[in-house]
Amino acid sequence: MTLLQVNNLSIAYQTRTGTALAVDDVSFALDKGKSLGIVGESGCGKTTIGMGLLRLLPDNALIKQGAVLFKGSDILEFSTAALQDLRWKKISMIFQAAMNAWNPVQRVGDQIIEAIRIHDPGISRDKAKLEVEKLYEMVDIPTNRIFDYPHEYSGGMKQRAIIAMALSCRPDLIIADEPSTALDVIVQDQIIKKIKAIQKKFNIAIIFISHDIGVVADVCHDIMVMYKGRIVETGKREEVFVEPVHPYTKSLLSSYLTLDGVLEFQNESAPKSCLTSTDQAPGTCGFLPNCPQAEPSCASEAPQWQAISETHKALCRFCK
């Protein structure tokens, strides 16, 4: 059953100099209880998609086109009240910077209780506190720390508490935006394991956003690779991770493996950090300047979607 269906979503930012397209014609679908990974370097628009789904974009962002169908109704058409109802209750988030995601002058427990009670005012504070205790046990934080302040938590604890809060309303979908990036490797591992376990246990759908293809491959059923606002390759975990076809995915993977010491870095043209720019000629391949397989025709002709299998697709004219 399809939980979330995104159709032709485009999001642009207005800057002093003009508008910049951050998400360009993105479509994907997510089934209930499944997990989808969005991979790409910083600035490729993956966070913008995550924020766009809950309409949490900054004021200068503009959703130019598309539809975000959640259980069949379009979130982009929601009224403010309906949107506030949807947030956290149906779709919650795990944030990138757990350090700053907590209000520093309120106790952590109170902030979680607030999330519970805002969506169900009928629950008493004491009952909500019991709920928080259960959540804390689930994410392995001692329950006597519930009413501590955020600065008294370690980085990993803050992130686990965020996970607890994300679960507090039993949502159908959690958007996890780089949930482990700011943490050290061991804590990172714990967090990833926790997310995996919780996903299995509650059968919650997850959109997992990361720049680290290895982490994404560890957690997700499906992987979507983004470059300069576009999806360039999408498919099942095994397909994308083991048999990548798009040159960008290949270079991402090769740099990942190099860090693990398995493969030598092959092409010199490692992808540079990208920002979707306004001067990009419409239609042509964004990866062209860094592409080892580029041919002259790439500069003039638009890339085409190539189906490698029923689930595996890539946006490149030369992928088989």
Add this chain to the structure above:
Amino acid sequence: MSKETRSQKSYTWQRFLEGWSLFYENLVGRIGLILLLVFGLMAVCSYIPPLIDPMYHPMTGVDPDVFRSTPPSAAHWLGTDNIGRDLLSQLLTGARIAFLVGISAAFMSIVFGTLIGMIAGYAGRLTDSLLMRFADMIMVMPSLLVVLLLSSLFGQLNIWIIVLLIALFRWPGISRVIRAQTLSLKERPFIDTARVAGASNLRIIFRHILPNVLPMALLYMTFRVTSAIIVEAALAFLGFGDPNTVSWGMMLQWVWKTGHMFQAPYWLLPPGICISLITLAFYMIGRAMEEVLDPRLRKEEQKV
């Protein structure tokens, strides 16, 4: 070498132009600048009336036909005070005094503040904590009242002593900011490089740290001008100004003490408006500069 300095110069120039255009885009900054120009013009014009006729001298010029405060007339555009002195020429001279006091006191206080801030930040440890404690202490002192007390102990103060005293009580705010900047500069690699290259502490402070903290010091100078003008005006208002000059605060004191405040609005209003507006002008310029210097305050150029 010379090429390098030239390119550095043009870079500085370019940054200045960029800052200027940002400043000029700012409504608050523009209003401030226009106001300041008006006051500058007033200060320049203050030399004219005594040349026309000695009776327009702000202190000693008395209109022989006037025996009490008179409202505006053809001979005295803003009227006269109770002994027949021209209010307009007093007002114009007041602008000159305000600039003199404001800018010189502010300049001195940023010199003190920047030096102490750089030394505290660069030296660290005991020097730092002693200097900052000292700054804290001065910061809690009500400067106007201290200067009053001093003037009662040491007798009548002339304008330069007043300027110096204002500067002496107004550096701590600046030194805190400069110290914080110095602390962060100290961690930058180029300071280490200079130290390894054998530069002395003095050289590092003046050649490498000073140029980097200077913009912030200048910004604070505009705010200090404001407070210096206010303190001087308040002192003069209470009767502790320099008796050899006319200042706006003194004009207010005269209208208040001679009991003309209900009868002579033409005398009560102009000096107060001038003090308020000139401080406003400097304050507005300071705020606009702050927005230019502190990118965080700029209108969001959102990250994608």
Add this chain to the structure above:
Amino acid sequence: MSLQKLIIRRSLEILVIFFVILSGLFLLFHLAPGDPVSRMVDPTMTPEDAELLVSQLGLDQPLWLQYVYYVKNFFTGNFGVSFHYGRPVVEVIGERLPNTILLFTSSVILSALAGIFWGKMVAWHKGKPVDTWVTIISLVCHTLFLPWIALLFIWIFAYKIGGFPLNGMISPELWMDPDSGIFLKTLDIMHHMLLPLLTLFIIHVGSYLLIMRSSMLETLSEDYILTARAKGLNEKQIRNRHAGPNASLPVVTSVGLSLAFSINGGALTETVFTWPGIGRELIFAVSNNDYPLALASFLFISIVVLIANLVVDVLYAFLDPRIRY
């Protein structure tokens, strides 16, 4: 650090600062040209009285012993006799101090609260005309010359419009009347206090408002505001529960930093409105070379500022748990 520890530490620091001020004044009194004795003893006193006072104040002792006397006299409340009033200084101070504290604290608290409240509102309407106008008006208020605005208020409200007392703190005829109860008397004081309070309020509220506005704007871009929004809170809840409390912290800091400025303004306001406070007494004493009164007034004003500083620090620690622990 616990709250108690913080209070103890700050109190000790304040005590040290006070001692430095106390000693600094002693030094100034002896460095200034002229005879320290003649500064403390009213020239119109009889020689016997003068001699008694000199020995009481220890002015006939060597310098270091004079200092000891000076400190001891401060703590025993012996500040000499006011030249003008011909009464012990401590009595005069005792009468004036509460009036100053009343005006000072109510003006600081009111303007800070109003600044926080309005600043929050204005930040919410950033970029709209109301934002621009309130910003400019606040700037104007902040830079108004206080004695002038005080004179202007007296001229407009008390003289032109009427209905407000021209000066003082009480109406003597009302207080003489044995029939007027405590309620009427309180009302009378409030009536007299309105214009001085308004003057101080207008001077202070603008800067607090501007600080709150910019701090609110900065806070609104924090990640935890995004969290609150993602949680499904509406804008009002975000503003009042999450952004507001965090954004008001810099205002509290600024209240602490501007206390000295506030007491300057308080003294000017007291003088223009002839509010019988300690600041007016200081200015009056300085103008009339009433040194014992000037010295003691200054010391007590310093104490008021220092204690207010302590209160602000404790308040800050109370509002921000990161300081407290």
